Amino acid sequence: MSALLDSYADVAGADVVQHLRQLAAPLRGLKIVNINSTRAGGGVAEILHKLVPLMQALELDVRWEVITGGGAFYQCTKAMHNALQGQPAPLSEALLRAYEQTNADNAETLAPVLRDADVVFIHDPQPAALLRYLGERKGKWIWRCHIDASHPQRSVWRYLREFIADYDASVFSLADFARPLPHPVYLVPPSIDPLSEKNRDLPAWQVTEACHRHQVDSERPLMLQVSRFDRFKDPLGVIAAYRLARQFMPALQLVLAGGSADDDPEGAAVLEEVHAAAAGDDDIKVLLLPSDAHLTINALQRAGQFVLQKSLREGFGLTVTEAMWKGKPVIGGDTGGIRLQVINHHTGFLVSTPEGAALRVRYLHQRGDIAAEMGAKAREFVRENFLITRQLRDYLTLVTSVLHAREGRLELS
Structure with a gap:
């Protein structure tokens, strides 16, 4: 031991x-x-x-x-x-x-x-x-x-x-x-555990394979939120932000990936609402993953150029920590434990509306140099604190x- x-x-x-x-x-x-x-x-x-x-x-x-x-x-x-x-x-x-x-x-x-x-x-x-x-x-x-x-x-x-x-x-x-x-x-x-399947380093081929398995084009920009299907995680707000961002990034894709918890009886109803909101758009992938899909989540977080956690309430938000550990500046809801992790304009951006999230996606898309710098700060911030x-x-x-x-x-x- x-x-x-x-x-x-x-x-x-x-x-x-x-x-x-x-x-x-x-x-x-x-x-x-x-x-x-x-x-x-x-x-x-x-x-x-x-x-x-x-x-x-x-x-x-x-x-x-x-x-x-x-x-x-x-x-x-x-x-x-x-x-x-x-x-x-x-x-x-x-x-x-x-x-x-x-x-x-x-x-x-x-x-x-x-x-x-x-x-x-x-x-x-x-x-x-x-x-x-x-x-x-x-x-x-x-x-x-x-x-x-x-x-x-x-x-x-x-x-x-x-x-x-x-x-x-x-x-x-x-x-x-x-x-x-x-x-x-x-x-x-x-x-987070930096050595777990969800957070350890992955070879590029494994990231690409996970994208292909879930019909995500690894050559096009990807917007991602990983979370349980819960109204407080605001998946419908993420879809609204994606549709606004598509106006200036027509090639953008969205993945909403998450699972269910044994003690959450509302999850199925929220998932149904998300499917209804995403209907008709082949570039929105709604993935209901099993609880042990750690490597898949790891790969998707590494593939995503724009990682969101647009929660309306959040105790902490481990998915924020996970993405930051992978060098991603996170666009997070201005609430709860996300504020402890996302230092606005340094390790990511805090937002309150779909419009604000879409604007930050646009900014990161246009300023790749700043996105990389923020991502490096985010990883070091997690190393020191979380x-x-x-x-x-x-x-x-x-x-x-x-x-x-x-x-x-x-x-x-």
């Missing part, structure tokens, strides 16, 4: 890997459990697939468990997700009962694991109520919110807060997202802090 850590030295630096070993040494053997609602689809599952083995390589006893539920549960948690991002989402008593009962059932099933853990990370709203129904516990519980909760619907946040207040700490991606809570709140931005070694360092520091919360700290009453 040590070889796994050593493989990151060439990318992140040998000193970074050595620092991780030093931070982990006092925590060796610690039992840590992560709980979320899906193993496939979305940034949370993607991060855990990489973070858990790295923590195990540091000799921590780390597990990843997934809660299960029925249709009413996922309908409720999707509405909660939307409400935390500011979209009105009234929740019926029946849906809330389904949410609470599902958490109670999963608490009973997972009790042997959860009660024995030294630290439990609960990811997002879906399993947030587990602690309430667990009863006796040994370890510290941390709620990890990956969502832009800067302007939540008040009634939904009040409801969730009743469960979250019982935790020992909470973690948000940005300061703007953090909510007042009666325990310590930490800030840890997400990250690789998984940095997130692992932050989590090790966070765990140490939570376990020794009152040691060496002066409490003022």
Whole structure:
């Protein structure tokens, strides 16, 4: 397992890997459990697939468990997700009962694991109520919110807060997202794994082959957005921007590539809307990819001259990080975690409308020299701030802090 850590030295630096070993040494053997609602689809599952083995390589006893539920549960948690991002989402008593009962059932099933853990990370709203129904516990519980909760619907946040207040700490991606809570709140931005299939270097032939396989002309300019088919990702706005950009770039193509998540019941309806908006234009390719299509996404991001993430709300936007790592200046929605990554006019452009996105496409098309310079800045910005070694360092520091919360700290009453 040590070889796994050593493989990151060439990318992140040998000193970074050595620092991780030093931070982990006092925590060796610690039992840590992560709980979320899906193993496939979305940034949370993607991060855990990489973070858990790295923590195990540091000799921590780390597990990843997934809660299960029925249709009413996922309908409720999707509405909660939307409400935390500011979209009105009234929740019926029946849906809330389904949410609470599902958490109670999963608490009973997972009790042997959860009660024995030294630290439990609960990811997002879906399993947030587990602690309430667990009863006796040994370890510290941390709620990890990956969502832009800067302007939540008040009634939904009040409801969730009743469960979250019982935790020992909470973690948000940005300061703007953090909510007042009666325990310590930490800030840890997400990250990408530079050595994964989705982010490692690819030979040119593999990029060309992926384009041909999906009927994309590798000789013509390509506009790309990779994301789940979710209204907050604004795929219809991307199509509108493409049609505006086509007025000055007739050869332009658009690819909307994404997948579905097991815990997102709205995905099929959004995909149907996208297909309807793209109908009749052979230069728009809508690709519903499986959760393991990492090499395809990697190739498409390398092929795209104009990479968009035109989100209306965004917790962080790992697809932005991925594209920047590949040397692409990203045209991103002026919202949430995208602002943390896209430094306007330096690593990409922030936009609020389809018209603004189309203008930035035109600018990058006309100024290839500036596009290349911005892309180089974007890659270095990710290297310094958003690789998984940095997130692992932050989590090790966070765990140490939570376990020794009152040691060496002066409490003022």
